[in-house]
Amino acid sequence: MLHRRITRSYGRGPDLFVIEGIPEYSCPNCHEHYITGHTLRELDRLKASFRSMPEVRRVPVVSFTLAEGTA
Secondary structure: OOEEEEEEEOOOOHEEEEEEEEEEEEOOOOOOOOOHHHHHHHHHHHOHHHHHHHOOOOOOOOOOOOOOOOO
């Protein structure tokens, strides 16, 4: 299994937040991606208490719009 750290966003609008450093594993044969049960439980804990987390960062946000004439 190959291991890497990923970043995911959750929520929307004022409830949008980002979790960095999530451990993810991928199978070198089938290329499926996996997160362990322990990690999923920790993600649930972080999601439930994200408003009490101390670090707030401002990030630029760009909205995607498809140019006319492109598919």
